[in-house]
Amino acid sequence: MVKRKKFTLLLITIIVIVVAMIFYQAKHPTIHSQSAILMNADSGNILFEKNTELAYPVASMSKLMTGYIILDYIKNGKIHWDDHIVISESANNIQSAGIKIPIEIGESLSVKDLFAAMVISSANNATIALAEHIAGTEEAFTILMNEKATEIGLSDQSTFINATGLPEGEMENEMSAEDVATLAYHLLNEHGEVLEIASLSEYQIESHGIQLYSTNQMLTDKDSETYFNGVDGLKTGFTDAAGYCFVGTAQQHDQRLISVVINAEDDETRFTETKKLFSFGFGKFYMPSFQKSIKNLLQNFGIK
Secondary structure, three states: OHHHHHHHHHHHHHHHHHHHHHHHOOOOOOOOOOEEEEEEOOOOOEEEEEOOOOEEEOHHHHHHHHHHHHHHHHHOOOOOOOOEEEOOHHHHOOOOOOOOOOOOOOOEEEHHHHHHHHHHOOOHHHHHHHHHHHHOOHHHHHHHHHHHHHHOOOOOOOEOOOOOOOOEOOEOOEEEHHHHHHHHHHHHHHOOOHHHHHOOOEEEEOOOOEEEEOOOHHHOOOOOOOOOOOEEEEEEEEEOOOEEEEEEEEEEOOEEEEEEEEEEOOHHHHHHHHHHHHHHHHHHHHHHHHHHHHHHHHHHOOOO
16 A cells, blocks of 8 residues: 555645646747846846847836936935925926826825835826926936936937837837846836835825835736736836837745836736746756756655
């Protein structure tokens, strides 16, 4: 009876090994978006890439750079989360096509509430208000964005013309997928607290009764096609030229990944393609340790 149980366990183990090896040797995911990348958030190593060095319009993924600079200023004590910012006419009179929070000119919100509106719901008036608070004008803030891009080693292809990612005539902010991932890498490693807000599917601005909902569908319903366990950020983007974009991050156990998808064909595809990238990446992380565990188990049966 004991031998039979051991044999059954061994047989199950062999089946698991075969299935796992098939999974491990699977080809890279098929990504249909124009450009994509998968990066190890700890080492910066690239695990998957497609057209990563070409610059494309990146729409509201630009707000990662805006957020990065804001968090720098908070870290250095130049501004504070509870500072209040008065909404200017220039901040509120943006393109009607862009996302805005319902706030009137002359009213004020805290830095934290405006930051949440920018990161969670991609509010453009909140973004401009933050940029003006730091640099006086959005144009002056854009200079800081381009300077920061050079400072962290982004390529010359990454250019910012505004803080929001909205188009200005025929011009838009442009970045390569590799530069977007590199920006996210620096943001996460220097200001990991961004995930405290980016991971929220909802947020309420209590002072004005404004309810924010995340544009990141990977945070929501666990039964949906776009859900992925461990996702806790970062930023969506869309314009006609950029298509549907998403820079995401996920952590499982002690491993964190960064993904970028640029110019997906629709809203859902940017998340399902991200899900493919994360599934592939975490599979590469876990399989070596899994194989080692299986090897040790086999040795217990006297099999080398």
